[in-house]
Amino acid sequence: MAHSQEETRNKILEETEKLYRHYGYAKTTISDISEACGMSSANIYRFFPSKSALTEAICSNVIHGIEQRLSEVANSPGTASERLLKFIQVMYQVTLENLLDNRKVHELVVFAMTEQWLTLRTHLEHIEELYAVIIKDGVETGEFPPCDVARAAKTVQAAAVTLCHPEVVAMKLDDDDRATPEEIAALIINALKHRATEL
Amino acid sequence: MAHSQEETRNKILEETEKLYRHYGYAKTTISDISEACGMSSANIYRFFPSKSALTEAICSNVIHGIEQRLSEVANSPGTASERLLKFIQVMYQVTLENLLDNRKVHELVVFAMTEQWLTLRTHLEHIEELYAVIIKDGVETGEFPPCDVARAAKTVQAAAVTLCHPEVVAMKLDDDDRATPEEIAALIINALKHRATEL
DNA sequence: AGAATGAATATTTTTGAAATTCTTCATTCT
DNA sequence: AGAATGAAGAATTTCAAAAATATTCATTCT
Numbered sequence: 001m002a003h004s005q006e007e008t009r010n011k012i013l014e015e016t017e018k019l020y021r022h023y024g025y026a027k028t029t030i031s032d033i034s035e036a037c038g039m040s041s042a043n044i045y046r047f048f049p050s051k052s053a054l055t056e057a058i059c060s061n062v063i064h065g066i067e068q069r070l071s072e073v074a075n076s077p078g079t080a081s082e083r084l085l086k087f088i089q090v091m092y093q094v095t096l097e098n099l100l101d102n103r104k105v106h107e108l109v110v111f112a113m114t115e116q117w118l119t120l121r122t123h124l125e126h127i128e129e130l131y132a133v134i135i136k137d138g139v140e141t142g143e144f145p146p147c148d149v150a151r152a153a154k155t156v157q158a159a160a161v162t163l164c165h166p167e168v169v170a171m172k173l174d175d176d177d178r179a180t181p182e183e184i185a186a187l188i189i190n191a192l193k194h195r196a197t198e199l
Numbered sequence: 200m201a202h203s204q205e206e207t208r209n210k211i212l213e214e215t216e217k218l219y220r221h222y223g224y225a226k227t228t229i230s231d232i233s234e235a236c237g238m239s240s241a242n243i244y245r246f247f248p249s250k251s252a253l254t255e256a257i258c259s260n261v262i263h264g265i266e267q268r269l270s271e272v273a274n275s276p277g278t279a280s281e282r283l284l285k286f287i288q289v290m291y292q293v294t295l296e297n298l299l300d301n302r303k304v305h306e307l308v309v310f311a312m313t314e315q316w317l318t319l320r321t322h323l324e325h326i327e328e329l330y331a332v333i334i335k336d337g338v339e340t341g342e343f344p345p346c347d348v349a350r351a352a353k354t355v356q357a358a359a360v361t362l363c364h365p366e367v368v369a370m371k372l373d374d375d376d377r378a379t380p381e382e383i384a385a386l387i388i389n390a391l392k393h394r395a396t397e398l
Numbered sequence: 399a400g401a402a403t404g405a406a407t408a409t410t411t412t413t414g415a416a417a418t419t420c421t422t423c424a425t426t427c428t
Numbered sequence: 429a430g431a432a433t434g435a436a437g438a439a440t441t442t443c444a445a446a447a448a449t450a451t452t453c454a455t456t457c458t
Contacts, residue, residue: 019358029419040433058384122333122372151378155386158371158378159358167366170355170423175320179357187354228449239403244451402457408449418441426433 009047012037020071025055025107052115059112062105063123066094067130073097074130080138081193085185087134091127092163094179099166100173109166128157135192144192152195156188211236213326216257224254224306225361241311260310261304261324264294268330273329278354281394284384286333290326291380297373298365307319328362334391343391344395351394355387 015036021030029050034041048054073087098105112120132153136146162168163181172178216236218227229250233240247253272286297304311319331352337343361367362380369375 030421031419042422042434043233043432046431049421050419081415095242123239151382154376155378155382157360158383159386161361161367165364165367167362168364177353179354180294183354187358187387190393191390194389229451230449236432240402240450242402245401248451250450400458403453403455405452406448409448411446411448413444413446415444416442416458418439420437420439422437423435423448424433425435426431428429428431 005047008037012044012047012054013057013061016054017061018180020055020058020108021104024104025111029107037100037153055108055111056119058115059108059116059119062098062108063119069094070127070130074133074152076181080134080141080143081189084131084192085182088160088185088188089132089181090164091160092169095166095169096163099170106166113166124157124181128153131156138192147192147195152192160184160190204246207236211243212256212260214251219254219257219307220303221341223303224310232393243380247260253308254310255315255318258307258315258318261297261307262318266322266325268293269326269329271330278339279333279342280388282333283330283337283388285361285363285380285390287359287384287387288328288380290359291368292361294365294368298369312351312365320345323356327352328356337391344394346391355391359383 011124012033016028019032019036023032024122028069030041030044032045033054037044044054058142068086073090074083076083076086078086098109132149135144135147135152135156136149139149152185162179164183211232215227215232218233218235220229222231229240232253233243236243243253247256269286269289272289273282275282275285277285297308331348334343334346334351334355335348338345338348361371361378362383
């Protein structure tokens with residue numbers, strides 16, 4: 001029964017992610033994956049040039065999912081302030097999920113931070129663009145005073161990094177008096193609403 | 200020639216820091232240190248219970264120096280806004296210095312982040328207190344509208360973490376279009392000046 | 399006595415060979 | 429022919445012994 005190339009590829013991605021979540025990245029071998037897929041190790045290599053590339057693909061998928069979720073928030077109805085708040089809340093929540101709900105996935109984050117550095121950077125750029133979308137809307141509707149949207153997005157992103165960088169978030173986790181996403185969002189929204197004298 | 204306990208202790212700290220800066224933390228042995236001090240390895244242990252404790256003491260010194268520098272800025276003359284800007288600039292500069300000017304010192308940061316976690320946390324608390332000093336002054340002079348100073352300090356600290364967390368700073372280093380300390384300071388100052396509706 | 403040490407012990411790091419895992423490719427299967 | 433594989437070769441990881449380093453302590457020195 002001929003499965004399409006695409007189907008097989010997806011099957012591999014699916015099974016691999018399952019194994020990663022169950023046993024962790026390090027303990028999952030290509031043999032494990034090929035067995036789970038009911039094929040030979042060698043066959044995996046007809047679809048992915050290396051284990052690293054396979055892992056990258058999974059990271060990309062995860063990241064793409066996150067971006068989709070965030071994109072929906074950025075483009076949802078409501079005022080710019082409302083969306084910005086929601087955006088920051090969701091971003092924080094996603095980070096927490098990936099950090100805590102599944103410790104195994106954290107290995108993937110580490111992998112991404114080292115080998116997959118470019119993908120991560122692109123991800124941050126995309127988030128920046130989403131900030132820009134919201135801020136641009138806010139300026140156009142008069143909710144925020146005019147400003148250099150691109151710079152503003154970059155600055156907001158930097159200020160919010162404390163909520164999406166795994167290392168930073170992890171460090172602050174057991175400080176139960178830490179600044180909340182809501183407080184940081186309020187800070188950012190306040191600044192955008194009242195952008196006064198240029199520095 | 201009887202040196203005082205205190206003198207010997209300082210000699211050890213001095214020589215050890217010298218060696219750390221030259222050869223790095225990992226490659227410096229207790230033997231190296233005792234030789235540099237002209238004494239036996241065993242004698243080091245009369246002053247410090249372990250290599251780890253000795254390193255902690257050095258970290259504390261470095262951190263204390265940073266805090267002193269920042270404290271001066273926080274308590275300098277000028278408006279709260281001016282001091283806040285300067286504070287953030289100096290904090291960023293210090294981080295850059297410790298990160299780049301001396302790669303060897305970075306090992307110490309890593310050490311501090313793992314073994315010396317409590318010291319680091321205290322350091323962050325002190326910085327938070329310095330933020331609180333500036334913000335409190337701003338509120339008292341009417342430069343900032345009234346607010347919960349402690350919460351504001353915590354939030355500002357979180358937003359500025361992107362400028363003082365070594366990992367984060369390092370990551371953004373080769374992005375030459377990154378948000379500047381001045382931009383982030385402007386964001387924060389704007390927010391403080393116009394703290395409007397509570398969230 | 400208190401300061402300092404050399405030598406002994408405990409802990410950590412390094413090393414190199416064995417085992418595991420990744421990757422390739424000539425061959426088989428459909 | 430294209431899909432898939434088993435077996436061979438590279439690369440990486442593991443693990444235990446050896447080396448280096450940290451730490452202790454009985455003894456020496458002043």
